[in-house]
Amino acid sequence: MATGIGETFQQVGVAIGIAGFGALFQQLVLSKYAGPSAVGREVAVGNITRAGDAGRAAFVHSFTSVMVVCAIVCAVGALVAFFFIRQRDLHESAQVL
Incomplete structure (x- = not known):
């Protein structure tokens, strides 16, 4: 049961992390790119051919x-x-004597 809970939290963390960091990345690109917003959105998804050096930067x-x-x-x-993993929860081979 603990493994299932751990894997569920891992999947949720990955999904939230990708969404959160992706949104942060898009916002940073749009704020740093001085060109039109449509081209800025293309830069945010990786299409930097139309944006030139400013888009690449x-x-x-x-x-x-x-x-x-x-x-x-x-x-x-x-x-x-x-700091929060207790020594007694570790396998005996990983415990510090």
């Missing part, structure tokens, strides 16, 4: 910013897991 800068946010979220998650 907006895409790369926004992607870098989102990846930094992802790294921070992962680091916080790792710290939370590290």
Whole structure:
């Protein structure tokens, strides 16, 4: 039962993470791209051929910013897991003596 709950939370987390970080990425691209909003939406989905150098710069800068946010979220998650997993819940081979 615990495995099922864990896998369910994993799937929900992936879905929410993709939606959330995708929306953040699109918003950053649209705010950084100075051209028409229709072309800005194309840049946000990866079609940077019509946008030129400005579109490429907006895409790369926004992607870098989102990846930094992802790294921070992962680091916080790792710290939370590290501090909240009880030693007695670990397998005996993983416990610190």
